[in-house]
Amino acid sequence: MVNIGKYYGVGEDSMEAKALERLPNPTMLQKLMKFQASLNIILCQEEWLRYHSFIQDWNEGVSMAKIDNGAGDHLFILFSNEGTIIKGFDHESELSPYAQDEHKVWQGIYDDVPKELLSLLEDEAIEKEDVTFCISHKNSDTSWHKGKVEIPEGTSDGSDFLLGCIFHTPEDFVEFATDYFELSLSLEVVAKIYEDLPITEEMIHILNSSCDVKEVLQELELLP
Known part of the structure; x- marks a missing residue:
């Protein structure tokens, strides 16, 4: 398995704005994260090596998705009845607390985030202080919001x-997974998962013939 690091990023302000614009609504985002988590379960038996993960009942009324590239960067997405909040951390960014003498959250990142969503980050597992950007979406809103950060x-x-590590299409996921998991994947099967079709033993075997199909199915049951 290789570490692709920032393979999918270009690091330009204009691209950051476009990335925000490409974010789907919370309902679609949650589906995408489940699709990718399901594929990671199939492709990687070692949980700690998975790039995308999803916990349906992470907390009372809260589901949690995570992206972890294994290089010190991560993205947490928390879905709740009040809305959705995304907390990202780029360990190489100058906005990282570790890049500052004061070792504090960069000014403005958490400003204007609704309190009911910001409170979701208080769990120790979320590492609230390790942050370089935050995006939120209340259920009553029509768009995503990002703090005014200089x-x-x-x-x-x-x-x-x-x-950019939220892969919107089967083609994008296959391109990513071919490098990261070093596997040749069936686009047809991945597309079926993206269509939210039931995942069968045959589909699992086609994607990863070396996995324990029964164990995979047991894990997939936790992703309703």
Whole structure:
């Protein structure tokens, strides 16, 4: 397995804005994260090596999706009855607390985030202080919101490449997985999963003949 790091990011402010614009609505985003988590379960038996994961009942009334590229960068997405919040951390960004003498959250990142959504980040597992960008969407809103943060010219908050690791199409996922998992995948089967069709033993075997199909099916049952 190879570490693709920032393979999908270009680090330009204009691209960060476009990445935000490409974010689907929370309902579709949750579906995409489940599709990708399901594929990771099939392709990788070792949970700690999975790039995308999803926990349906992470907390009371809250589901959690995570992207972890294994290189120190991560993206948490929390879905709740009040709305959705995305917290990203690019360990190489100048906005990282570790890049500052004061070791604190960059000014403005959490400003204007609705309190009911910001409170979702208080769990220790979310590592609230490790952040370079935050995006939120209340259920009553029609769009995503990002704090007004002054980003030094020529630097990036990491939202471009981390949001780019949410693969909107089967083709994009197959391109990613071919490198990351070093497997040759069936686009036809991946497309069926993206169509939200029931995942069968045959589909699992086609994608990863070396996995324990029964164990995979047991894990997939936790992703309704």
